[in-house]
Amino acid sequence: MKPTRPLSPSSALPSLSPVGAVSEAQRKANLKLGLILAGMAVAIGVGFVLKVIFVGL
């Protein structure tokens, strides 16, 4: 099938280790949890600075 868009740079990278070992559902679940954790980290960092600025220690 003819690609409808150019290959993205990530497609040019070497394949992830075990091809087919991670299902699409698994990948999405990983991404969801990863984003939640990243959000936690950002919230803690930014929240801490804002608290110091506006409330004090």
Next chain:
Amino acid sequence: MSAVLDHPGHHTDDHDHGHPHGWRRWLFATNHKDIGTMYLLFSFAMFIAGGIMALVIRAELFQPGLQFVNPELFNQLTTMHGLIMVFGAIMPAFVGFANWMIPLQIGAADMAFARMNNLSFWLLVPAAAMLLSSFLLPGGAPATGWTLYAPLTLQMGPSMDAGIFAMHIMGASSIMGSINIIVTVLNMRAPGMTLMKMPLFSWTWLITAFLLIAVMPVLAGAITMTLTDRHFGTSFFNPAGGGDPVMYQHIFWFFGHPEVYIMILPAFGIVSAIIPAFARKRLFGYTSMVYATSSIAVLSFIVWAHHMFTSGMPVTGQLFFMYATMLIAVPTGVKIFNWIATMWKGSMTFETPMLFAIGFIFVFTMGGFTGLILAMAPIDIQLHDTYYVVAHFHYVLVAGSLYAMFAGYYYWSPKWTGVMYSETRGKIHFWGSLIFFNVTFFPMHFLGLAGMPRRYADYPMQFTDFNAIASVGAFGFGLMQVYFFAFVVWPAMRGQGAPAPQKPWEAAEGLEWEVPSPAPWHTFETPPKLDVTATRVIG
């Protein structure tokens, strides 16, 4: 038999699919084993760099007076030694262990975010280069102590900015690594590998990763505020503008004390894997180990100000932080008790991993006891910023974290390299390290009790003898680590040694021993079917 061996033809076409070779294999690495290897080698290089700084410090302190370095450079060396060892050596080394072992222990094919894993590692290299090259900037490297206290940070030259930027990058790397570990452990365990059947190394790293996510952003915030104080006219910590340097200390130690546990909890996990294997008994009190680790992690958030008893705080504050700190001895004692109970009436043998694990228990416990002594506010006020503190945290971080890493290396290296190390060389490394470590750091207790302050390039004559002994020990300890690399690690990397069997330790348990040695490029491509204990692959 392993999942890999059971299905030799399974996904055969995929094994070399896009598998890069040469330098591309390492630069574009997404395989957890390759990235683990890079972390371990990087951390060893940093360990040597930090170690050389320590040896210059000890050479200067061999006798009173100024011999080799001036006081300014001495302060730079103590600062950089601390930063490099904490952020460049110990933390990345444990991440290396995590990369290698967690997917193997939980039956996962790889880490959850393989490309982010690559980024996490490769961020460390420019960060470390920036940190080390700060010696070359005008005014030299940061000389604030590894705690980067204000207002010293506000008075430093441009190297402080390089240091702050390097810390930011290393922090980002740590946070990404932590997210990767948490997602891998929570989402990618093999069916049947319930949390309460998971090996303790994976458990301790799961808890450590949560600690990292909670405290690294706080450090990032604190050093960003330092940066804005330096360049953008704010006065968070600048007393001249109404800021509060003591506030920086509170913020730093809110990060800094959990950081101590970040550097020791994975060590507990390694020791918990090794002692049952060489005592030939199941680990005593697995569940209590998990809860003790969690308790230590929670308590680590409410003890930070025991580092600040001399900074000034109400007596009620001193009492709170004193008692909260002492409380940590309870879950830590549970762990020590469980390790000893595991060995009790076990059929013990003393191969090098077990020697380092037992050495860890002895010497780490000594560091724990001096920690209890320092937790007492009235005593701490006397001993604060003396060599007693230096002795204490080296007993915890060298005899604790580093010994556990050596134990872990000897235990798992047959799986990594496919060859057995020389037991004689391992034992020489252990006994040499143990003896020289104690020669170096035990006299520092006496120096501290006698009142010798830390972070000074010179000292009065009365401290000469113990300093000379400590310096001799330090060079001996450094020599043993060169020996370790030259005669243990390097031959293993070159494949020299007896071929390692799939399970070199007869009583070792866990999925990592269900794959061949060396571990194949891909493992557990299809989720393995586990037995009821989740320690064996049955299909």
